[in-house]
Amino acid sequence: MAQRISRRKLSEHVASRLLNGDSSVITQLAAHLVETRRTKEADLYVYDIEATLLNKGVVVADVVSARHLAQETKDAIASFLQDSYSADRVELRQSVDPLLIGGVRVGTADAEYDASLRRRLTKLQKMKV
Numbered sequence: 001m002a003q004r005i006s007r008r009k010l011s012e013h014v015a016s017r018l019l020n021g022d023s024s025v026i027t028q029l030a031a032h033l034v035e036t037r038r039t040k041e042a043d044l045y046v047y048d049i050e051a052t053l054l055n056k057g058v059v060v061a062d063v064v065s066a067r068h069l070a071q072e073t074k075d076a077i078a079s080f081l082q083d084s085y086s087a088d089r090v091e092l093r094q095s096v097d098p099l100l101i102g103g104v105r106v107g108t109a110d111a112e113y114d115a116s117l118r119r120r121l122t123k124l125q126k127m128k129v
Contacts, residue, residue, distance in 0.1 A: 014029050014045075018049070018053070057088035060093070063077060064104065064116075066097065066102050066103070099118065100117065101121075103118070103119070105119075
């Protein structure tokens with residue numbers, strides 16, 4: 001009977017290989033999850049891998065905005081994150097959500113920065129009540 005490898009140990013292994021430039025480890029992890037019938041845990045693996053990368057000086061951030069951001073804005077966000085985490089490297093994943101109206105939301109493995117207009121409007125609305 002094969003021994004089950006803990007999610008945290010496997011995530012640390014994947015993060016280390018990614019830092020060494022070996023992206024084939026993602027395919028291997030996916031195959032392992034399918035083979036061991038643990039595909040429902042994929043989001044947990046992503047979170048653990050990003051948390052491990054964060055501990056090793058690499059910030060992976062999801063940036064959500066109402067429109068595509070200019071390169072200067074992306075650079076400013078990356079610089080903010082690099083300073084905030086004393087990170088060696090910052091990787092941004094950008095997506096567009098027109099429901100935000102304006103502003104941005106930035107999420108990392110351990111924090112969420114919400115500077116969206118929608119959040120500000122909701123906050124104002126709650127203050128009025």
